Amino acid sequence: MKFRTLVAFVGPSVFMMLLFIAAPLVSVLMQSFQVTQPVMQQIEVETCTPGFLTQTCITETKTVPLIDEETGKTQTTTTWVGLQSYRNLLQMPRVWDAISTGQWGNILQIDFWKALRFTLVFTLLTLPMVIGVGLAIALAVNNAVRSLRGPVIFISLLPFIITPVIGSLAIYWLFVGDGIITSLIERWTGNDIAMFAQAWTIELLMYVYQVWHVAPFAFVIFYAGLQTVNMDTLESAVIDGANRWERLRHVIIPHLMPLIIFIALIHLMDTYRAFEVIVGFRSQAHVISLQWLTYDFLTPDDAGNRAISRASASAMLTMIGIVVLLILPLRRTWRDHKGTT
Amino acid sequence: MSSKALAQPLALRVASGGFLAFWCFLAAFPIFWITVMSFKSPRDAFAANPADVIFGPVTRASGQGLSALDIVLGGTALIFALRWAFSALPKLIAKWTPPAWIVLGWLVGAAVYALAFVLAFVGILPVLLGAINGIAGPLGVPLIGLTTEHYIAVWAENAFYRNFINSMIVTAGVVTVSLTVGTLAGYGLARSGSNLAFWLLILALIFRALPHSVLVAGYLPWFINSAEILRPIFGEISPTLYGQPWAVIAVLVAINQPFTIWMLRSFFQNIPTELDEAARVDGCSHFQAFRRVIMPVMWPGVITTGLFSFLLGYNDFLVTSLLLDAQNQTMVPAIAGYFNRETTTTDQVEAVAAAVSITAPLFLLVMVFQRQIVSGLTAGAVKG
Numbered sequence: 160m161k162f163r164t165l166v167a168f169v170g171p172s173v174f175m176m177l178l179f180i181a182a183p184l185v186s187v188l189m190q191s192f193q194v195t196q197p198v199m200q201q202i203e204v205e206t207c208t209p210g211f212l213t214q215t216c217i218t219e220t221k222t223v224p225l226i227d228e229e230t231g232k233t234q235t236t237t238t239w240v241g242l243q244s245y246r247n248l249l250q251m252p253r254v255w256d257a258i259s260t261g262q263w264g265n266i267l268q269i270d271f272w273k274a275l276r277f278t279l280v281f282t283l284l285t286l287p288m289v290i291g292v293g294l295a296i297a298l299a300v301n302n303a304v305r306s307l308r309g310p311v312i313f314i315s316l317l318p319f320i321i322t323p324v325i326g327s328l329a330i331y332w333l334f335v336g337d338g339i340i341t342s343l344i345e346r347w348t349g350n351d352i353a354m355f356a357q358a359w360t361i362e363l364l365m366y367v368y369q370v371w372h373v374a375p376f377a378f379v380i381f382y383a384g385l386q387t388v389n390m391d392t393l394e395s396a397v398i399d400g401a402n403r404w405e406r407l408r409h410v411i412i413p414h415l416m417p418l419i420i421f422i423a424l425i426h427l428m429d430t431y432r433a434f435e436v437i438v439g440f441r442s443q444a445h446v447i448s449l450q451w452l453t454y455d456f457l458t459p460d461d462a463g464n465r466a467i468s469r470a471s472a473s474a475m476l477t478m479i480g481i482v483v484l485l486i487l488p489l490r491r492t493w494r495d496h497k498g499t500t
Numbered sequence: 501m502s503s504k505a506l507a508q509p510l511a512l513r514v515a516s517g518g519f520l521a522f523w524c525f526l527a528a529f530p531i532f533w534i535t536v537m538s539f540k541s542p543r544d545a546f547a548a549n550p551a552d553v554i555f556g557p558v559t560r561a562s563g564q565g566l567s568a569l570d571i572v573l574g575g576t577a578l579i580f581a582l583r584w585a586f587s588a589l590p591k592l593i594a595k596w597t598p599p600a601w602i603v604l605g606w607l608v609g610a611a612v613y614a615l616a617f618v619l620a621f622v623g624i625l626p627v628l629l630g631a632i633n634g635i636a637g638p639l640g641v642p643l644i645g646l647t648t649e650h651y652i653a654v655w656a657e658n659a660f661y662r663n664f665i666n667s668m669i670v671t672a673g674v675v676t677v678s679l680t681v682g683t684l685a686g687y688g689l690a691r692s693g694s695n696l697a698f699w700l701l702i703l704a705l706i707f708r709a710l711p712h713s714v715l716v717a718g719y720l721p722w723f724i725n726s727a728e729i730l731r732p733i734f735g736e737i738s739p740t741l742y743g744q745p746w747a748v749i750a751v752l753v754a755i756n757q758p759f760t761i762w763m764l765r766s767f768f769q770n771i772p773t774e775l776d777e778a779a780r781v782d783g784c785s786h787f788q789a790f791r792r793v794i795m796p797v798m799w800p801g802v803i804t805t806g807l808f809s810f811l812l813g814y815n816d817f818l819v820t821s822l823l824l825d826a827q828n829q830t831m832v833p834a835i836a837g838y839f840n841r842e843t844t845t846t847d848q849v850e851a852v853a854a855a856v857s858i859t860a861p862l863f864l865l866v867m868v869f870q871r872q873i874v875s876g877l878t879a880g881a882v883k884g
Contacts, residue, residue, distance in 0.1 A: 162696070164786045168688025169700060171681045172757055179754030180707045183718025190721065299520040302513065307520075309870075314524045316866050316873060317531055322815040322832055325855045329530035332537065332852060339533065342548035371526065376877065383878035403512075428709045435817055438836065450818070453713035457720055457822055467721050474714040481709050 184478075191244055191471035195237045197224040244472035271473065274452045275480070277362070281448070282430045282484070285369045289426055290419060292370055293377025298407075300378070301385050312379070319375035327439025330368050331355075358445040365436050365446070373430070377422045384418045385411070417495075424488050431481050449477040531859065538853040539646045542845035545852065556645025566644045570629050577625065581617060589613060603803070614864075622648065650846075650853035660834070660854060666745065667814060667830040673749035674813035675806050678760050681753065683802060686764025687790050691776065701765070704758035712755060712818050719751060723823060743825035751819055756812050760805055763876060767801030768794070804876035807869055814862070831858050 199222050207216040248271045257265035266272045300311055318326060333340045334354040345352050354360045388411055396406050412419075434450035437443060443451065456470035536553060537545040544556040552558075566574070589609060597605025626648075654660045689697045722729065723741040730739070741747040771794060779789035795802075814832075821833035829837075835858070838851035866873065 162694070165688050165692045165694065165697065167787075168790075169685040169697075172685030172761055173700065175681060175750070175754045176704070176707060176757050179719075179751055180710065180715060180757075183715045184710075186718040186722065187714060190717070195721075295519065296523050299516040299523070302508070302516040303520055311520060311524060312874065313866060313870055314528050316870065317863070318527050320811065320862050320866050320873070321531065322817075322858055322862070324815075324817050324832055324835060325858055326530070328835070328851075328855055329534045332534060333530060337546070337548050339548070339550055339553065343550075371530075375527070379874055379877045383874075432711045434711075434713070438817065450711050450713040453711075453717055454818060454822070457713070457717060465720065467717070470713075470717045470720075474711075474717040477711050478714050481711065485709055 187471045187474050190467055191475050192239060192241055193237050194240045194244065194468045195235050197235050199223070200225045240468070244468045245476070248469060248472050248476070270447065270452060271476070274447045274449045277446050278431060278433055278449045278480070279484075281362075281365065281369065281433050282427060285366055285373070285430055286423060286426055288366070288370045289373045289377050290422060292374040293422070294381050294415070296374065296378040297381035297385055300382055312382075315375045315378055317375075318371050319373070319379075321372075323372065323435035324439050326372055327368050327436045330364060330371070331440050334364060355440070355442070361440060361442045361446050365433075365440065365442075368436055368440075369430060369433075373426060376425075380418050380422060381415060384415045388414050420488060420491065424485070424492070427484055427488065428481070431484060449473065449480065453477060531863075534852050534859075535856050538650055538849065538856045539648065540849070541645070541647060541649075542849045544645060545849045546845055554644075559645025559647050560642045561645075562647075566646050567629075567633050567642050569633060571643070573629060573632075574621075574625060578621075581620070585613060603799070610868075650850050651857065654850050654854045654857065658850070660831070660857065662827075663829055663831045663834040664857075666824075666828055667832075669745050670748055670752070670820065670830055671810055671813040673746065674752045674756065675809045677749060677753045678756050678809040679802055679806055682757060682760035682764050682805065683795070683798070684790075685757075685761045687768050687794065689761060690765045690768035691773070701762065704761055708758040708762075715751070715755065716819055716822050719823065723747060742823060743828055745824070745828055748820055748823050749813075751823065752813050752816060755819070756809055759812075760809060763805050763808065764801060767798065767805070770801075771797060800872065800875070803869075804872040807865070807872055808876055810865070811862075 201220050201222055203218055204221050205216055205218045207214045250269045250271075253269060254266050254272070257263060267276055296315065300308055300315075303311065321329075332338060335341075336353075337345075338354075341352055341354055354364060392410055393406060396410050401409065432450055433448040434454065437446065437448055437451045440446075443455070447455075453470050453473045456466040456473060459465050533553075539559075540553060540556045541559040541562065543558045544552055547553050593605045593609040594602070689701060720742075726741040727739065775793055775797070776786075776789045779793040780786075784792065816830075817832045817836075820830045821836065824830065824833070831854075835851065835854055838847065838854060
């Protein structure tokens with residue numbers, strides 16, 4: 160295919176990606192160094208209250224936003240503040256302070272570090288769980304009677320396909336207050352339990368939700384991979400005296416290795432985006448994620464202002480995080496790619 | 501496992517079967533449970549005893565419920581309706597639509613069927629069965645409490661249908677535009693072995709990894725002020741992009757593009773190049789070969805990719821909640837409105853009913869397109 164034909168075919172797609180992905184990235188980078196604020200002016204306001212004989216008048220100076228006379232909107236100025244937004248976000252002095260006094264826990268009281276810790280732990284801890292559970296389901300389905308496989312796959316796809324907010328809400332409703340499962344546990348243990356009152360129980364439920372939501376994806380891919388396992392190798396392993404566990408360890412898992420890498424890659428990308436689960440569980444008071452932090456800055460506050468600059472800084476840091484996280488698996492794929500060609 | 505050497509001992513088979521049953525229970529339970537909850541009066545829905553939630557004594561006491569007669573007659577009608585959908589409906593659609601428009605025929609057929617289904621089971625059947633129950637005596641006494649009042653409150657009083665329409669507009673737009681732009685790019689990338697194509701795919705992979713909030717932070721200031729920014733170019737008609745469904749469609753299409761082109765590329769690679777070459781020898785240009793020879797055999801891949809685009813548009817919360825205003829809001833962010841009001845238990849059950857309403861179309865989607873979804877999931881991994 161000639162270069163010009165290729166450009167004609169991929170043109171619209173590349174244009175959309177440049178306009179709506181690459182350009183916003185540049186814009187975010189610029190915004191993170193700038194602060195846009197309404198122009199304030201000081202005016203003298205005389206307020207009078209009626210009184211006996213004369214009215215009482217007080218004159219005070221007030222700071223109000225300057226309003227453009229043509230458009231009727233508040234005027235804004237944009238100033239270059241350099242790394243100020245990043246500093247506000249990271250709060251390094253407090254971090255160093257916490258480190259030097261040895262009170263590491265204090266770092267996690269700063270929103271950004273709190274969000275970073277949760278996002279990383281959430282991503283890295285659920286990864287092995289998703290791969291393990293997915294593989295276990297795939298092996299079990301592969302063992303099952305053929306006529307059962309269709310319905311099992313149908314049921315397994317449900318948690319994967321469901322809207323993430325709704326999925327997390329469904330789990331939330333099972334546990335919230337005296338939800339059905341909470342009251343069941345209470346009856347067993349005899350203790351009063353509030354699942355959404357402290358951070359660690361919320362986090363535990365979030366891991367459960369994430370594995371519930373993503374394991375079907377791993378399962379479907381592993382299941383497809385299991386269909387192509389070489390039967391001859393498996394049988395020769397049996398002849399060589401390998402037991403079930405050794406066959407799994409030395410024949411099946413190496414065969415599935417590329418798929419494990421693929422799932423790990425997709426899982427890192429998708430779970431790092433953890434956001435809907437915070438909304439569904441309404442856990443913002445206890446547990447927050449990086450995406451939620453940016454989202455929170457972007458939602459208008461009571462005065463209707465959006466903290467665009469801080470949101471941009473936190474967005475840039477979020478992006479750096481995912482790049483760092485993906486370097487390892489991507490380098491491996493790159494080496495495999497070079498090795499095969 | 502054909503050979504005898506690989507036969508498994510009974511204990512292992514039982515353990516594996518048990519694990520599978522346990523997983524199926526876990527997978528289905530939360531969804532099943534919120535569905536049950538949404539049909540009960542608030543006190544039953546949040547009862548501590550599971551049996552109370554299922555049988556709904558409070559709901560039953562208020563006279564709303566299913567009698568034995570309802571269950572038998574309604575169940576029979578339900579089974580017939582479902583069987584008809586899987587046996588007669590496909591034939592009917594195939595008969596009435598020209599082959600080239602088969603996808604459109606399916607969409608229209610499915611929509612008409614869904615409408616008729618809702619009309620029959622919510623509109624006609626309850627009235628009919630209510631009349632029969634009145635004269636049936638003991639058979640007509642409610643056994644299981646069941647009420648549709650929360651659905652009526654959500655859809656009629658809270659105007660959830662507006663959010664539904666918005667969701668449909670956004671999703672339909674995302675699917676159509678993504679597929680049009682994506683098939684072209686996917687074909688180009690699959691058929692070109694050049695370095696440019698390789699680097700484009702790597703770039704797409706990197707874009708795929710970006711969290712959406714990063715991008716939205718880039719759009720927001722521009723979208724809010726777009727009327728003023730665009731004024732020098734378009735004059736007075738320049739629109740404010742914030743709150744416009746079509747702007748959100750463009751954004752979601754772009755976000756979805758990396759995934760779409762990767763998936764379509766792997767489907768295109770499965771189509772032998774000899775097919776293009778034959779068309780080219782017969783005098784087609786690249787584009788003609790694409791349109792007349794490749795596209796007709798590409799439908800399975802396009803439908804599968806379309807499903808995933810649909811899911812992205814339909815399930816999105818972050819982009820739509822930040823870039824759309826209240827009157828253009830789609831269904832998923834509209835749920836957030838229920839959180840804020842959720843003060844009484846009635847509000848909570850209404851939120852549950854809204855959540856189930858959002859899930860129902862997805863349930864149907866998996867039912868109809870299970871095979872395509874599985875093939876789409878594996879297309880990227882196994883072959884790519």
